Amino acid sequence: MSGVVADKKPWFGPKRVGWGLRPTSWQGWVVLLVVVAALVLVRVFVVGR
Numbered sequence: 001m002s003g004v005v006a007d008k009k010p011w012f013g014p015k016r017v018g019w020g021l022r023p024t025s026w027q028g029w030v031v032l033l034v035v036v037a038a039l040v041l042v043r044v045f046v047v048g049r
Contacts (some may be wrong), residue, residue, distance in 0.1 A: 001021070010024060011023065011025050011027045
C-alpha cells in the first residue's frame, strides 16, 4: 500500500477572517459539495413532506 496517499496536503485550512475552515484542495471542495448535496436532499425528501 505504499504510495497510495501521495499528496499529504490538508483538505481544509483556516479562514483568513472569522472562525472555521475552508477548502484548500480539490478533495476539500468535493467533501463540501457532497455535504451540501446531502443537506439539500434531506430538505427536499424528508422535511418537504
